[in-house]
Amino acid sequence: MELYDVLRRPLITEKNTMLGAQNKYTFEVAVGANKPMIRRAVETLFKVDVVDVNVSRVPGKMRRVGKSRGMTRSWKKAVVTLKPGQRIEAFGSP
Numbered sequence: 001m002e003l004y005d006v007l008r009r010p011l012i013t014e015k016n017t018m019l020g021a022q023n024k025y026t027f028e029v030a031v032g033a034n035k036p037m038i039r040r041a042v043e044t045l046f047k048v049d050v051v052d053v054n055v056s057r058v059p060g061k062m063r064r065v066g067k068s069r070g071m072t073r074s075w076k077k078a079v080v081t082l083k084p085g086q087r088i089e090a091f092g093s094p
Contacts, residue, residue, distance in 0.1 A: 006033045006041040010090055011077060020091055023082045029055070031076050038078045046088045052081040 008028040016026040029038055035053045042050050060074040082088070 001030060001032055001037065003041050003044060006030055006037050007045065012091065017091075019079070020087075023051075023084060023086065024079050025082070025088050025091055026077060026079050029076050029078045031074070033076065033078075035078075038080065042080050046090070048086045048088060049083040050080055051083055054079045054081075 006029055008030060011026040011028055013026075019026065025042075027038075027042075033041075033055075035055060038053050038055070039050045042048065055076060055078045058075050058077060060071045063070055063072055
């Protein structure tokens with residue numbers, strides 16, 4: 001898996017914006033990505049020092065539109081903690 005395939009998109013929600021004050025940033029990552037791959041991708045792409053990486057799987061859920069039912073896809077997210085004093089500009093200011 002290449003470096004640019006690891007990080008899918010930043011997750012910008014109210015809760016994740018408040019985590020930005022603690023130098024924590026949340027990303028949707030590839031299902032096959034592990035912690036060292038995520039650390040290397042964030043450090044290389046954003047030129048920051050990563051202190052910690054926490055990963056969790058988000059299971060798909062049953063959804064219904066009219067009479068038809070289906071599942072949303074399962075995905076993986078990573079919360080990355082940076083060294084104090086560093087930030088990622090893509091998320092804006094906390």
